Amino acid sequence: MQGDPGSQMLETLLTGAPVIPVLVVDDVAKARPLAEALVAGGLPVLEVTLRTPAALDAMAAMADVPGAVVGAGTLLGPDDVAAARNAGAQFGVSPGATPRLIQAAQEQGLPLLPGIATPSEAMTLREQGHRVLKFFPAAAAGGVDMLKSLSGPLPDLRFCPTGGIGHDTARDYLCLPNVLCVGGSWLAPRDRVAAGDWDGIRTLAEEAARLPH
């Protein structure tokens, strides 16, 4: 086994709230009030996807919000790891895992939640010391049944399923012993963010924060 890839830190982080909002931020001016609404609603751990030109600045703005723990999502390679670190990300999330990405995160000291969708991918990361993994795309790759099946041969792994999960299905995942939390974009619908509906987003967060955990 190689050095600690941040699994302990990630496990602590991901047990802090049942849901991690997955955020696609188009307008940096919206970043701070969006983070404030989510944190006020009880969801302090936030994932900002590196899918928009505003993402890095948005992350930096959110990192200033008291109580917020901000990570970078959609990390695809070493450059993304460096950009996320420079923007103040406290952790990284990737849809899958490549050797170059894993190495960069280790070298740069960024705790990484790498994505898997098969037993072999989970075993490969387990060999490298990872114990906490993202399961993506959760609904399309077998959902709750897949996670139940993985718990038999791989009982020491913990997951954050993401992809195709909404408020109604989150509960089924969160009841599984090998699930720490779920990720999802339903907390910050683009139209509500664009409209600045922060009360509505805080209400969505409050509902999610009450899910079993």
Ligand SMILES: O=C(O)C(=O)C[C@H](O)[C@H](O)COP(=O)(O)O
């Ligand atoms: O960008 C990443 O890092 C990803 O791996 C994908 C996201 O986690 C999902 O796109 C969120 O899924 P939805 O909740 O179905 O919108």
